[in-house]
Amino acid sequence: MDDLQTEKLLFLEYLQIEKNASSLTIQHYEKDVDAFFLFMQTEGIASIKEVDYPLIRIFLTQLYQQKLSRRSVSRKLSCMRSFYRFLEREGKVTHNPFLNVSLPKEGKPIPEFFYEEELERLFSVSDLTDPLGQRNQALLELMYGTGMRVSECVATKVEDIDFFIGTILVRGKGRKERYVPFGQFAERALKKYIEDGRVSLLQKSKAQPVQLFLNAKGGALSDRGVRLILDKLVEKAAMTVNIHPHKLRHSFATHMLNQGADLRAVQELLGHENLSSTQIYTHVTKDHLRKIYRDSHPRANK
Template sequence: MNENVKKYLNLFVEYLQIEKNYSQYTIVNYVHDIEDFFSFMKAEGVDQVQDVTYSDIRIYLTELHTKNFSRKSISRKISSLRSFYKLLLREKVVKENPFTLVTLPKKELKIPRVLFSEEIEKLFSISNVNEPLGQRDQALLEILYATGIRVAECCQIQVSDLDLTVSTVLVHGKGKKQRYVPFGSYAQDALERYLQDGRQKLMEKLSPSENHSYVFVNRRGKPLTPRGVRYIFDQLLKRTAMTIRISPHTFRHTFATHMINEGADMRSVQELLGHAHLSSTQVYTHVTKEHLRKIYLSHHPRA
């Protein structure tokens, strides 16, 4: 990447960090999208941010389609570049934003995978709660299903974020936004058992200099990562002998769908999930409708 692009990309990163207050994960994705675009542009003989035209973007889009990128991935890349050029236009680096002319492809409406009650029961009965790792796994399952928080948010929970007297957790969400989320008695019991026993035993493996206050830890006592959570889920799923494919994020979908099925209003679910826009939450009404449709087709005599 040449100095012209690098200079303005650094400016964009500062903008995302300071003005937009975006998470590091989001910023990395933005940077990757922009670097990918200008790598392609360089091969096309365009190496200045000021020289990119609508025609160049059309060629890039053709390349993405040729490589079978999904509509969702293409939309994200174009959104990243549009934001980048919006800043360049504001700073008078360019005279126009060529990405405003690009129409984003319609998103594919995918119904999120949701766990049935029987599947949840199987997963929740597999951990050996007499062992430290089993206590951790059970607490992890319970808190994810009880709150619907994101995996990354779960890994960031500190002991001080938990208030077990009123069964709530302070969640540090996207864009450094915070919200309080309640949890029920099952999660409460699992957390208390883990914090009083399993976590303490796992933390003993750390040296004094490595001490920390993260709630969820790995077998060596170090903070658990989102990748580690996914590994735990894979192992638990294998032990249940179920053939379904799920991820930790499936619990978020399941939480939201079950809440709406039981009569929770959309605004409350939106707040619990930490969604900035109600449209993000409304996808779960589609899940509910699809579930009702399957029941109808299975049971109505003239379906």
């Protein structure tokens, strides 16, 4: 199995250096490759060259017997397909047996989003006289006002904001950069936080981080820190809804499309490489359009 572990480490290094994959993606790939290696061991397969279509079918059967979702099975197959593509490129194998296996079709879930009145409650609970309250308000306004991913938000630096033209430089996946505009509410919240709250938080830190959003000790705010902040804001607002950082991104896209924004423009703002990633929000807006039709057309409910 030593040779297998060596190939795995080279694959993970390739993902990190050449594909610029996130640490979370690399963790998932490592876990999935290890699971397949364990399966190979139980089946008495010692070499990656011995893996063939019948063996993969047995592997698939075991995955389904574990009651895994189609999405989980699809992810594992996609991982192994990428692993063997890498091995083929490196000349370790002559073909990719996973190319013969069809990925299970997934039913795309409709993204959760906040209704506008729910957001208003969230925006009203932060103490704007307190440094952390100012930070929380700026965080909420920026994430909802731009549709940024939480990872993009915590990586933002003060110098990335251009108040003169009202845009922010966003560093997205794969080192891709985009400029996203923000509105007056976000501008006011950001200026208040940068000129007041952030200055106070910086006094607690010796490191003087360049990141825009800081934690209570003056260090750079983490992804997990954002999740905890949102949980506390929901609790403070006495709301019973589920919340996660991506829900603000979903809300941004849904509300933009509901107000007539062009799908291509929303794709650009979100930083989606493919339009299909943005089209999932049209399922939500179709429900909105149906409601407008039922409420407005004189013969809709007859």
